[in-house]
Amino acid sequence: MGDVTLSSAVRANLSSLQSTAEMMSSVQNKLATGKKVNSALDNPNSFFTASGLTSRANDLSTLLDDMGQSVQTLKAADEGISSITKLVESAKAKANQALQTQSQYERKQFTAQYNELLTQIEDLAKDSGYKGKNLLSGDGNDLTTIFNEDSTSKLKIEAVDYTDASLSTGLNLSDLAEGEGSATSFQLEGGKNTFTLTDADGQALNSSSLLASASGISTTNTLTLNEGTTTAVITGSTLAVTAGTTVQDLLDTIESVPGVRAEFDEGTGQVTVYSNDDIALQNDVSTTAQLVSVNATAFATTSDSLINSGSFETGDTLTLTDGNGYELGSFEIEEDSSVDDLVNFINDFQGVSAEFNTSTGKIALESETDLALTSDNSNFNADSYTADSDGVTISALSDSGFATDSAIDRTVDRLNTALSTLRTQASEFGTNLSIVENRQDFTKSMINTLEEGAGKLTLADTNEEGANLLALQTRQSLASTSLSFAAQADQNVLRLF
Structure with missing residues (x-):
């Protein structure tokens, strides 16, 4: 095109159009991208400064995501502590319930419920994690939150271990x-067996009658209770008959032997002797003369009458109590009370069971706690003419943790300490959560500030650039018209031809 010659007017207008087109292209690019600096060529200083600000904003944005996850981890731990606190309060309520009763069996049930609550506390602590991080699971679960891009500002949150409630560094609840x-x-x-006391005329004696007036008994006699048919005299059972000895004295002597009792019929003079063991009432030790003998056997059926034993008498009251002296219940012996009635009475109570063995005549008694079956009859459970002062007793192999008031009080003290520990830890987590949330808000604001600063260096003013484009379009139109006029001046020479 070097051979083409343009007039100065055309060349000037063409140059103006080319310049305008370049400027329009630049303005259109700014409007399209929204930026007035798109590369280092546009404005090196602004471009690199804005890039630095944007990079920092991106780094902080990544940290902002981490802060958000830290917040969720703390919230999960806080929710766990809140729920654990409720369970500890429930455990304290169980301890207080146990304190309201003296029943060892009920306290044992409360103990089992207390232990189940501790198990649930441990399970809940194990389930309080978030994305593999659990601030309630101890070692290896510490949480570090970084707040700035060079990691010089950070917060370390130490985990506690509530997954084992017995740890002294945790809840200390075993x-x-x-x-x-x-x-x-x-x-x-x-x-049992009977004999009758009558005088020489066959008249029945009464309890106040002189014993020497009885047929076959004189003031030279000595009456003894022997072990069955032997001559072994039972200690304390010797009665030397004197002029003043009465029938009542004989009855008292019989009654004085543990496991032996006597009933006297005032109308007939009949004496009924009941005994747990074989026994014989002899007239003089040196002879074999017996007033009466009793052959004792083990009860064989559940229908056997209890009063056919030296241990029971109509009107006796049997009482079941536990190791705290708590009375489970009582049973009054009546004339028709049977072995089955006694077994049913014992089985009426939770934690206690009884079973009668018909082959041995024994009642097997089981109890989950200390237990005592006692009677107001001193002959109860006497054996081999020996008194049993405390009845039938069971000493549990081990007592429950709530067996005594002092044990419960100690547990309540530990629960109060655990509650205090939980509240302190909740407060600490709350403080950490507040710190992270505040830094999160600060980081959001800082990111906005950085992005705003970068924008001020690189973003275009669309209103201004729109006006520039309109002005350039007008300029382009005018330049095109001017170019047309200049070209027309050059065309006038053609008219000469």
């Missing part, structure tokens, strides 16, 4: 012994 019961048995046996 499972309580639930107690282990024990068993024993006692014999049901006995027999």
Whole structure:
């Protein structure tokens, strides 16, 4: 095109059009991208400064995501502590309930419920994690939150371990012994026989009658209770008959032997002797003369009458109590009370069971706690003419953790300490959560500030650029018209031809 010659007017207008087109292209690019600096060629200083600000904003944005996850981890731990606190309060309520009763069995049940609550506390602590991080699971779960791009500003949150409630560095709440019961048995046996006290005329004696007036008994006689048919005299059972000895004295002598009792019919003079063991009432030790003998046998059926034993008498009251002296219930012996009635009475109570063995005549007694079966009859459970002062007793192999008031009080103290620990830890997590959330808000604001600063260096003013484009379009139109006029001036020479 070097051979083409343009007039100065055309060349000037063409140059103006080319310049305008370049400027329009630049303005259109700014409007299209929204930026007035798109590369280092546009404005090196602004471009690199804005790039630095944008890079920092991106780094902080990544940290902002991490802060958000830290917030969720803290919230999960806080929710766990809130729920654990409720369970600890429930455990304290169980301890207080146990304190309201003296029943060892009920306290044992409360102990089991308390232990179940501790298990749930541990399980809940294990389930309080978020994305593999659990601030309630101890070692290896510490949480570090970084707040700036060079990691010089950060917060380390130490985990606690509540997954094992017994840890002294945690809740310090150990499972309580639930107690282990024990068993024993006692014999049901006995027999009875009768003899009649009459005078020489065959008239029945009464309790105040002189014993020497009885047929076959004189003031030279000595009456003894022997072990069955032997001549072994039972200690304390010797009665030397004197002029003043009465029938009542004989009855008292019989009654004084443990496991032996006598009933006297004032109208007929008949004496009925009940005994747990074989026994004989002899007139003089040196002879074999017997006033009466009793052959005792083990009870063989559940229908056997209890009063056919030296241990029971109509009107006796049997009482079941536990190791705290708590009375489970009482049973009054009536004339028709049977072995089955006694077994049913014992089985009426939770934590206690009884079973009668017909082959041995024994009642097997089991209890989950300490237990005592006592009677207001001193002959109850007497054996081999020996008194049993405390009845039938069971000592549990181990007591429950709530067996005594002092044990419960100690547990309540530990629960109060655990509650205080939980509240302190909740407060600490709350403080950490507040710090992270504040830094999160600060980081959001800082990112906005950085992005705004970068924008001020690189973003275009669309209103201004729109006006520039309109002006350039006008300029382009005018330049095109001017170019047309200049070209027309050059065309006038053609008219000469």
